[in-house]
Amino acid sequence: MNILPRFARNIKSGLFNLTKKRYTTPSATPANPPSPSIPPSPSIPPSFESSNNISLTKMQKYMCVWAKRYPSFNEVPELVTPEVWSKVRSIIRIKAANYTMVLILLGCVGMIVSGKRARERGETIMQRNLEWHQKYTEGKDDVKNIGVFGK
Numbered sequence: 001m002n003i004l005p006r007f008a009r010n011i012k013s014g015l016f017n018l019t020k021k022r023y024t025t026p027s028a029t030p031a032n033p034p035s036p037s038i039p040p041s042p043s044i045p046p047s048f049e050s051s052n053n054i055s056l057t058k059m060q061k062y063m064c065v066w067a068k069r070y071p072s073f074n075e076v077p078e079l080v081t082p083e084v085w086s087k088v089r090s091i092i093r094i095k096a097a098n099y100t101m102v103l104i105l106l107g108c109v110g111m112i113v114s115g116k117r118a119r120e121r122g123e124t125i126m127q128r129n130l131e132w133h134q135k136y137t138e139g140k141d142d143v144k145n146i147g148v149f150g151k
Contacts, residue, residue, distance in 0.1 A: 053079035060085070067091035 056064065061076040067088045070076045118124075 053081055054085050055079055056085075060088075063092050064088050066095070 064070050064076050065073050069088050
């Protein structure tokens with residue numbers, strides 16, 4: 001089974017696809033673009049006038065208010081369009097990510113402060129490790145039963 005020629009052929013076609021021109025310059029476009037063969041039908045409503053409305057749960061209504069799409073919980077309608085709900089979900093996703101980043105940064109700052117205070121007290125990881133090994137070699141049972149290999 002000879003894999004190398006197939007591999008080389010795939011690389012060659014991949015490089016060819018990378019070098020293809022995927023855009024057109026203004027000079028290459030015709031001055032009078034051809035009109036579409038099927039004219040837009042006025043009977044098809046645009047997507048923003050969709051009749052497929054979504055009924056909201058209580059939590060989804062709170063999310064609409066939190067996204068500031070509606071001023072209060074009582075003013076949120078029972079049915080909303082998919083576009084409105086998609087926009088609300090996007091806003092909620094962004095807000096949740098931003099709050100998560102803030103909490104992570106606060107946690108990092110807390111760990112830095114905690115580490116600096118431990119350094120001022122003279123606590124180090126090496127000191128903790130030496131104390132643990134000293135207790136372990138003394139034969140204390142509460143230390144030997146810690147971990148995966150305890151017993």
